[in-house]
Amino acid sequence: MTTEQQYNVAVVGATGAVGVKMLETLEQKNFPIKELLLLSSKRSAGKQVEFKGNTYTVHEATPESFEGVDIALFSAGGSVSKKLAPEAVKRGAVVVDNTSAYRMDPEVPLVVPEVNEGDIQQHNGIIANPNCSTIQMVAALKPVQEQFGLTRVIVSTYQAVSGAGNEAVDELRNQAKSFLEGEEMQADLLPVSGEKKHYPIAFNALPQIDVFQENGYTFEEMKMINETKKIMHDEAIQVAATCVRLPFFTSHAESVYVEVNNGGVTAEQLKEAIKRADGIVLEDDPENQVYPTPLEAAGKSDVFVGRIRKDLDNEKGFHLWVVSDNLLKGAAWNSVQIAESLIKNNWLSK
């Protein structure tokens, strides 16, 4: 950031898995903060959090909390956003919301800056941060769409437990420990907190992320389908998704199959396009066993892409393997990028 101006920033959900990464990212990117306000539910209020060497007390988020706030980064669950984001906007803040509350609202831009930064400008006080699994995929698909036309996406995900919060991280750790000690695994949370049934995630795979919809798809799958079309500005792209939770802590991986519009495209051309794209790192050298993995991507802001191959039976089909830290590019970093863009482009005030 080159601006001299500084801003009052509120982080709502400051003690959650994403909130913690939000603060790390704000610090690391040296975001121009005048005053930092850490907010949470009543339950977490009173906790102490470090930021740039100072200790901050977390306060309970109320409508009045947002007086004087310029930018509010929300990641405290959809119901908190539904209730408090309009209150923040009413008091003059611009909200970057990292829940599903407003993503499909036609009045709310849904933004991955590398893909549709310009949409931010249309905001009415709220900009939605897409679902983690969507963000990394559309970032990788953008150069494909731009250069070759994108008609179809079929994705199967490999998603980390941190996407379900800190308690899910603890659950995987505890279950793995129990299993290795020959004890029974205790399953109280995954696949979905609050659901009737829970299954062990350690040394297992659960084909359910978020609750089931009436059409047999999970909400996570529907997010990928609907958000992709909205972000990429093309309702005609066919998107099919299967989302699976797996026993690793950080980074989602995705096996993405795409069909392009143009014939005669080579895997080399696709690699070249991916390589030149913003925010994407091409890691694709089979001969030297170079490809992205969740462990390697953890802690990094970029989206990593490898295993790019042309379908052997279909002239327009290609495979990509897309990996990114679900808490960074999938959440905190993308939100901070949106906030940076608001400032850089003078889009804060309407």
Add this chain to the structure above:
Amino acid sequence: MTTEQQYNVAVVGATGAVGVKMLETLEQKNFPIKELLLLSSKRSAGKQVEFKGNTYTVHEATPESFEGVDIALFSAGGSVSKKLAPEAVKRGAVVVDNTSAYRMDPEVPLVVPEVNEGDIQQHNGIIANPNCSTIQMVAALKPVQEQFGLTRVIVSTYQAVSGAGNEAVDELRNQAKSFLEGEEMQADLLPVSGEKKHYPIAFNALPQIDVFQENGYTFEEMKMINETKKIMHDEAIQVAATCVRLPFFTSHAESVYVEVNNGGVTAEQLKEAIKRADGIVLEDDPENQVYPTPLEAAGKSDVFVGRIRKDLDNEKGFHLWVVSDNLLKGAAWNSVQIAESLIKNNWLSK
């Protein structure tokens, strides 16, 4: 088995991950064994193995070992099969080979009994057992092909470490232990024994199973592509595959996307077809969170299918989630089924 006759059976690779399951399966299915001969590499010769309460000594496999053997079940690696299967055949045995050595040989039937049992009859002494990831997929696809026509398959796999042998199982266990104790993970084997680079599999995902081919696909992916067409007797089926190793011990899971030939097919019709198929168990009740998982499928012979959904954007597209024990239906049980079919149909002698 209703036959009165008994057979001399050799198990080659009796101490390996699959060999052990082969013996368990022969015992459990009460296979009509007259004499049981346990064979292995020189390294494992001399080991003692239990079968039906008796102790057997494992002998080094040599050409002469197969004198008097009726049925030889091979799973000691491709090079052993290449060398010794013809020697066994020369001595009058029928070989069921669980390596990739003969699978794509046009003279050798490649068989999943629920799909193409009749092919066994064409054998010239060797019948090949397909790759584990292929077997469970084609078993699930057979009723789809039969009733609705199958034009296209796009699969992303979630594969257990036991597919890489007992050492890989130990490696996952040791790495997980190290990680939980805050120690560095030691990676000496996966993704592929003998490759230049090794990566941790615990709390990770590795998009490499078997070695890379010149076209950028792994050998595992090429097996799924080529074997599927051969087993299903249709070179025109488009098959695209991405194979991924994951940190669980047993059972492969597969996110399988298919396109059918007929229009107007419903997900309910597909479920009905799957439900009626041999060797398949439909576990598909989203409302009650019923779907197959690797942990639940482990130790069972069947192929479990769930998460059946119609593509929301494509009239002919469907999703399936297919899970099966990679050492049982994916290896040992399928081999024993072939052996049972040889006997039942009088196809042992030509």
